[in-house]
Amino acid sequence: MNPRIRALIRKEVWHILRDWQTLLIVLAMPVFMMFLYGYALDVNITDVEVMVEDPSPSAETAELIRAIDESSLFKVTGVVRSAGNPGDIFKKYHVKALFRFSSSFAADLRRPGTPASVQVLIDGSDQNLGAILRNAVEPFLQKCVLSILHVPVPVSVTMHQIILYNPQQKSAMYFVPGLMVIILMMISAMLTSLTITREKEMGTMEQMLVSPIRPAEIMIGKITPYIALAGIDGALILLVGYFVFGVVISGSLLLLTVASLIYIFAALALGLLISTLVAKQEHAMLIVLPATVMPTVLLSGFIFPLTSIPIVLQWIAHAIPATYFLIVIRGIILKGVGLAQLWQPMLVLTCMGLFLLAVSIRKFKVKQ
Amino acid sequence: MRFIRLIIWKEFSQIRRDPLTIRLIILPVVIQMFFLGYAITTEVKNTTITVLDRSNTPESASLVQTILHNRLFRFAGYAESEADCRERLDKGEARLALVVPADFSKTLSAPAGADVSLMIDGQDANSSNIASGYINAIVTGWSVDVLRQKLAARGLRIQNVLPVEVRPVILYNPMLKSAWYMVPPMAVVLVTMITALLTGFSIVKEKEAGTLEQLMVTPISPAHVVLGKIVPYVVIGLFELCAVLASATLWFRVPFRGNFFVLLLFGLIYMSSSLGIGILVSTIARNAQQVLFMLWFLLIFFLFLSGFFLALENMPDWVQKVTYVNPLRYFMFIVREMFLKGSGFAELWPQGLAMLVIGGVVFGASLLTFQRKVS
Numbered sequence: 001m002n003p004r005i006r007a008l009i010r011k012e013v014w015h016i017l018r019d020w021q022t023l024l025i026v027l028a029m030p031v032f033m034m035f036l037y038g039y040a041l042d043v044n045i046t047d048v049e050v051m052v053e054d055p056s057p058s059a060e061t062a063e064l065i066r067a068i069d070e071s072s073l074f075k076v077t078g079v080v081r082s083a084g085n086p087g088d089i090f091k092k093y094h095v096k097a098l099f100r101f102s103s104s105f106a107a108d109l110r111r112p113g114t115p116a117s118v119q120v121l122i123d124g125s126d127q128n129l130g131a132i133l134r135n136a137v138e139p140f141l142q143k144c145v146l147s148i149l150h151v152p153v154p155v156s157v158t159m160h161q162i163i164l165y166n167p168q169q170k171s172a173m174y175f176v177p178g179l180m181v182i183i184l185m186m187i188s189a190m191l192t193s194l195t196i197t198r199e200k201e202m203g204t205m206e207q208m209l210v211s212p213i214r215p216a217e218i219m220i221g222k223i224t225p226y227i228a229l230a231g232i233d234g235a236l237i238l239l240v241g242y243f244v245f246g247v248v249i250s251g252s253l254l255l256l257t258v259a260s261l262i263y264i265f266a267a268l269a270l271g272l273l274i275s276t277l278v279a280k281q282e283h284a285m286l287i288v289l290p291a292t293v294m295p296t297v298l299l300s301g302f303i304f305p306l307t308s309i310p311i312v313l314q315w316i317a318h319a320i321p322a323t324y325f326l327i328v329i330r331g332i333i334l335k336g337v338g339l340a341q342l343w344q345p346m347l348v349l350t351c352m353g354l355f356l357l358a359v360s361i362r363k364f365k366v367k368q
Numbered sequence: 369m370r371f372i373r374l375i376i377w378k379e380f381s382q383i384r385r386d387p388l389t390i391r392l393i394i395l396p397v398v399i400q401m402f403f404l405g406y407a408i409t410t411e412v413k414n415t416t417i418t419v420l421d422r423s424n425t426p427e428s429a430s431l432v433q434t435i436l437h438n439r440l441f442r443f444a445g446y447a448e449s450e451a452d453c454r455e456r457l458d459k460g461e462a463r464l465a466l467v468v469p470a471d472f473s474k475t476l477s478a479p480a481g482a483d484v485s486l487m488i489d490g491q492d493a494n495s496s497n498i499a500s501g502y503i504n505a506i507v508t509g510w511s512v513d514v515l516r517q518k519l520a521a522r523g524l525r526i527q528n529v530l531p532v533e534v535r536p537v538i539l540y541n542p543m544l545k546s547a548w549y550m551v552p553p554m555a556v557v558l559v560t561m562i563t564a565l566l567t568g569f570s571i572v573k574e575k576e577a578g579t580l581e582q583l584m585v586t587p588i589s590p591a592h593v594v595l596g597k598i599v600p601y602v603v604i605g606l607f608e609l610c611a612v613l614a615s616a617t618l619w620f621r622v623p624f625r626g627n628f629f630v631l632l633l634f635g636l637i638y639m640s641s642s643l644g645i646g647i648l649v650s651t652i653a654r655n656a657q658q659v660l661f662m663l664w665f666l667l668i669f670f671l672f673l674s675g676f677f678l679a680l681e682n683m684p685d686w687v688q689k690v691t692y693v694n695p696l697r698y699f700m701f702i703v704r705e706m707f708l709k710g711s712g713f714a715e716l717w718p719q720g721l722a723m724l725v726i727g728g729v730v731f732g733a734s735l736l737t738f739q740r741k742v743s
Contacts, residue, residue: 021654021658021661022657022658022661025661025662025665029665032665032669033668036668036669036672036673039683039684039687040672040673040678040683040687045679045682046682047681048681049681086539087539087709090539090540090709091705091709091710091711091715092715109531109532115531115532115533116531116532116533117532117533117534117535118532118533118534118535119535119537120534120535120536120537121537121539122536122537122538122539123539123540124538124539124540124541124542124544125540125541125548125549125704125708125709126549126679127541127544127545127546127548127549128546128549129679130538130541130544131544132501133536134536134538134544135501135505137534137536138534138536139508141532141534142531142532142534145531145532146531149531151531157431157476157481157482157483157484157507157508157510157511157514158481158482158483158484159483159484159485159486159503159504159507160483160484160485160486161485161486161488161500162485162486162487162488163488163490163496164454164457164487164488164489164490165489165490165491166490166491167490169490169497173490173491174491174492174494194657281656281657282389282569282656282657282660283388283389283392285657285660286389286392286393286395286660287392289396290392290395290396290399294396294399294400294403298400298403301492303677305412305415305492305495307412307413307414307415307416307442308412308413308414308495310406313403327460330491331460334490334491335458335491337458341458341459341460
């Protein structure tokens with residue numbers, strides 16, 4: 001290797017090791033976020049708190065209330081004779097739904113031909129939960145009542161679900177690849193843009209530029225240690241994923257490594273580009289957030305499936321590296337597929353990295 | 369009092385000199401607000417589906433057509449075999465595969481009913497759950513239709529067979545718009561970022577430049593320095609709160625059913641925590657970069673455990689207990705309840721009290737550490 005690049009790498013490594021607080025955060029952040037996701041993320045909705053208004057208590061309504069409480073979806077936190085103004089119940093007890101039985105509920109239930117009526121008030125503030133409850137209450141109550149009356153549930157079609165790739169629906173299988181995508185982008189883009197703006201602020205960048213080192217060599221020398229650092233972070237995520245959350249990589253580890261390196265490279269090039277645009281460290285950091293992390297989190301398909309977002313945003317999504325890396329990494333970790341199925345996104349990712357690097361080197365040269 | 373006024377004046381002129389920083393803090397929040405306001409639908413649309421119809425009867429065709437005509441799904445062609453289904457899922461051409469067995473029509477009239485199976489690409493647990501829930505609902509609806517026709521042939525009405533009538537009514541957000549739920553809390557995110565980051569920056573920069581020591585040798589006491597420094601950010605924070613409120617109600621048309629002044633009061637109480645965190649972090653950190661890193665770290669943690677996008681009720685008990693010390697949790701809750709339910713002081717005082725206690729502790733601790741560090 002070129003001795004000038006080697007000297008630059010040594011200098012950069014020394015910088016990284018000297019600021020141990022930042023290094024600690026860089027290494028602890030991914031692990032910390034994994035534990036947050038691991039314990040806080042549960043996609044299954046259970047024990048939604050509800051209350052019941054039962055104006056004329058009877059054996060039937062008591063049994064129905066017990067059935068609601070014992071279901072996995074609901075938890076009955078209170079039964080009242082009269083709800084008064086239902087709004088007050090929602091404001092005071094923060095329940096998500098209020099079941100209101102009619103006063104002739106038990107009588108109607110026993111008399112054929114007159115269905116007993118239940119009104120279900122649902123707190124729609126959280127539109128997600130509101131939609132789930134709206135769709136669930138009717139079939140749920142029908143089933144409960146039928147089983148109380150010992151009437152067989154009329155069925156004609158039953159659907160069996162076969163869940164592929166993540167049969168137990170473990171949330172770890174979902175957030176480990178996603179976190180890889182986010183953290184590698186954040187660390188790589190932020191650290192490179194910071195190290196370059198720092199040299200700019202201190203004036204040492206000018207000193208380096210008047211030395212015999214060429215701009216491209218400065219860039220390579222600055223980037224290399226961060227590729228290694230981001231690589232360590234990536235390995236850390238996979239190790240914690242494997243040992244703590246039981247995420248097994250079903251595809252090729254080698255392919256995963258190569259793909260991650262390509263992605264890190266693209267992210268670093270993006271960081272370089274940002275650093276050519278601003279002069280101050282805080283500005284670099286504050287730009288990295290909206291320019292890299294937010295699109296990565298919101299548009300890569302990690303949280304919101306790509307097909308559900310508006311078309312303009314889908315275009316943007318296809319212009320960011322994270323989208324392609326997420327396809328590749330989910331393919332390798334979850335589906336266990338190889339290069340045959342993944343060469344397209346990998347090629348796009350490589351081209352993006354080269355393009356970003358070329359642009360930033362050009363910008364860098366023009367500035368001097 | 370004169371000293372505090374001077375510091376406030378100095379701080380404001382410094383903010384004016386570096387408008388880029390404030391813009392860069394506001395920018396991501398604005399982007400996010402528009403994204404959350406417009407882009408997020410909890411509907412999972414355009415899910416690709418492939419079908420393997422082994423039965424090939426009018427009944428199976430009717431079921432398949434009912435699913436394919438739903439605008440939530442996009443038909444990705446018929447599959448030839450189960451292996452073909454699997455391959456299409458592997459390649460990502462389809463995310464769901466419906467398999468109708470050969471004996472579908474025959475078993476449909478049997479007491480046990482017919483079975484269909486659905487292969488689901490489970491990579492993204494949440495969206496595949498939702499999509500399969502849709503299919504389930506369509507299949508159930510279709511089979512109720514079949515039941516209705518059968519009953520009608522015997523001269524019965526389905527209402528007379530089903531013993532209950534359920535009438536769901538959705539309150540507060542009847543159209544189930546995500547903007548109504550996601551946009552108001554952006555006020556909390558923005559106020560937190562502005563107050564914590566800007567105070568943190570302003571203190572640590574004086575430290576870096578060495579001007580903090582100069583301030584300390586003047587007759588101004590450390591407490592006065594801190595008070596003088598935070599007043600401008602409280603003003604900016606309140607201003608931002610109003611700005612988000614205005615854009616939420618005027619642009620995104622989210623109804624605000626609470627009392628504006630009560631919200632501002634809660635905002636002020638909340639800011640004692642966020643400002644305190646900013647001061648605390650900047651006293652510990654050595655440079656602006658560390659302040660940003662630490663605050664980011666804390667903010668991610670607080671946002672995660674605030675109920676902003678992950679419901680607190682779903683978290684394990686001990687995690688829920690941890691969230692009780694999170695000031696964001698209370699303010700987020702207050703903002704949402706005030707916006708949509710129109711709750712007021714009578715219902716929300718416990719949250720306000722919790723914020724007051726947390727804010728008092730954090731702010732007190734930050735003042736103490738600041739005093740100890742500088743003297």
